[in-house]
Amino acid sequence: MNRRNFIRVAPMAGGGFMLSFSGFAKAITAVTGTTMAADAVLGDFLSVHPNGDVTFKVIKHEMGQGVTTSLAMLFAEELCADFRKVRVEFPAANPTRYPESTLGGHGTGGSYSVIQMTPILRKAGATVREMLIQAAATQWNTTADNCYAENHFIINRITHQKAGFGELAIEAGKLPPPAEPKLKSRQDFTIIGKGQYSKTLPLLVTGKHQYGIDAKVPGMKYALVARCPVFKGKLASYNAAKAMAVKGVLKVVTTKPIAGVQGPVYPYDIREGVAIVADSFWAAKKARDLLAIKWDEGVNGTRSLADFEALAQQRGEHRTDPVGFTGDENAIANIDHVKQSLRATYIFPYIVHSILEPLNCTAHFKGDSCELWLGTQWPEYIIDEINRLFGLPKESIQVHLYPSGGGYGRRAFPDAAIEAVQISKAAGNIPVKMIWTRDDDHQTNAVHPYQRMDYEAGLDADNQLYAWYEKECRTYMWDRKFPATELTTNGYNIPNIRYDFEDLTNDSILQSTAWRAVTSNGWALSECFIDEIAALLKKDPYEYRLSLLKEGREAHTGRTDKISNSRLIGVLKLVKEKSNWGQPMPPGQGRGMAVYPYGNAYCAIVTEVTVHDNNITVNKVTCAVDCGMVVNPSGARNQIEGGVVWGLSAALYGGVPVEKGRATAGNFHQHRLMRMNECPDIEVFFVETEDTQPWGLGELANPVVVPAFLNAVYAATGKRVRKLPCKLDNV
């Protein structure tokens, strides 16, 4: 690494100056010896203003998971900044300046931002701090050892002289950066782990926070698209005469279907459609309702959800080869050992995201370049796909990044951006803001993959869980190539575990995509099956789980992170202690438990329900979380609370009904979500750890609360509901 390029001072428009630095870049080596032009390839998180204010650039996507604040905290902690003087800013996408390999890139998903950015940002903050200290020491004719940083000042231990960051920044920027800056130790933290106000709060409560849907560009028009109501259908013909007669309508153009990249990355789908371009949203909407369109509905036009599920059942019941196993792959059929067996099938269905800010993108295709304005979890993917599909050089594609009103995985895909670029181009290279209506969102969108989990457990003569078999059928592969040796099970100590998988992608009647916690949603339903085994054995579900875990044991499931039995035990004990577990309840009420990891974070939940005339009320949810170091306690709790509500919405109301290829639930009156009057009390407790590494938790709670809820319904009613949405009338 060329350390001289690690940090530099560059003149800033408006008379300030800027400290730019880059972490550990390969890119840096490549520019060794070049001059100011090298700035373009320097990662750049920070600028210091003459008054000492620090602007921190948030390169990850803010979609409600709170990275703006947590990343700023990580950086400010090592810098010893006054957190109130740290402002945040969302820079335009720049894959060259922010390469994924070294600075993390813009890609935001998998609850990965704090995991990935913690080492980068702490080192970056410490680097700048040491340079400020050195600058002060030089100015005061003393050694760096005699100086320290505190609350936005450098202080001389001997003389008590003080200098602000703003005064020192220019001189500091001229110094060579330290090779190995010293990180603070955890007991010296004043920002991390302490209550901090979210950096976006003042804007949020006054309505000033800008989302992609608020972008305004000179000359901008509005676009709405009538998309084929059937997945994989095509446009046959259309008549726009009535639509064109609506005042304010400028153009009617078509958008092409695109079955996105099927290779090593993440497939997506764009349905063919007819787009109205008008001078207002309202004119576009009125005109769209007047379009006469004939669709060629294709293979899915006659299929319903029931047809698809019958097929999934066939595939689920049919035996295949294992893709992963521990112990004996055929143990479940070993009659010498298995004296009693139990089977159950659980289904996590298709579910829409219902991101409250619907998909939208403002795009301006200009012939040899293009510009976009939107909130996206993955601008690099957009740039790659626009390059591939429209032949524009990557450098000519400019993506202005906005926070968004919810992402949950859906905004990781480039489809909305590509649609908007198609429309802008077809309309004659004018800027257009394309918005999906809520009905569009619920009826023509990509959804959570359908996951069918077929479980079988084999108990031996001593009622020990000897064999666990499970088969998953799913409508999305991710970038996995099966057979892989991955197991979906929890970290339980079971001697023989077997996992089979079948891919239903080609049979799916809807496009599947990333949906908060992705595959863990189906996988965590194994926590219901564990509950069934405990019930069969007449064991307390908590005690039964503990009996399957061993302090110190680590389960290798083929995932990056091994599953720590100690940490599973830790969250289970904590949730038991905090939840009245084991206290008697009146008839019609029940308590259910579940525990599951996400990445290297762990969560156990106890849910309490009341069931009256088959109506389920969720009274209370208690969560215990081990996510390593908690960066922002309030934000962390918020993510768990929100995950609980998210999971309960899925449990109570999830699922996409499909008839004749059409998703029939339109707006929120047909597709319900949990509302305030249904929302239980939610309590969240964190396991105290010595860790200095945080593990992401935006996707941790929702897969766990679903089995905890279903297990509570069983405790209250004696009925096992094995499919979402949870409807007791059908059982």
Place this chain on the structure above:
Amino acid sequence: MAFLHFTINGEAHSFEVDAQMPLLWLIRDYAGLTGTRYGCGIAQCGACTVHVDGKAMRSCMLTCGLAAGKKIVTIEGLSPEGTHPLQLAWIKEDVPQCGYCQAGQIMSAAALLQDTPSPSAEEINAAMAGNICRCGTYVRIRRAIRTAIALQDKTISHEQA
């Protein structure tokens, strides 16, 4: 098309618009006040909540024709400095996640507190049931409303003292 007059946050505005257009789009795209949000367009989510003559209304279902001449207040006009007790309480309780629903939540809560200064838990739930928060911040919204009531009471007793 009609030439209509509106009072939004105390300011007079006139636009030539389709009288059937929902007020939401006038507020957002004509008056440029983007704090009022589109979430459903059919009065199901509350993201577009504004005050019309002091009452909480879903601006996505109210036509410009009907709103013309009325006093409209959006989140930007709730308090000049952003210091309405609810806004302060929202900050104190660190309510939002993505924040997209929150302007609507605050406007619904403000109308509630205007009519019912000390609502019961049930009254809070009932008044707020029309506002969806996809991020699931309901427990914080409830807490923040109670905090705002306390702040309000403090101000009142302070004023009386």
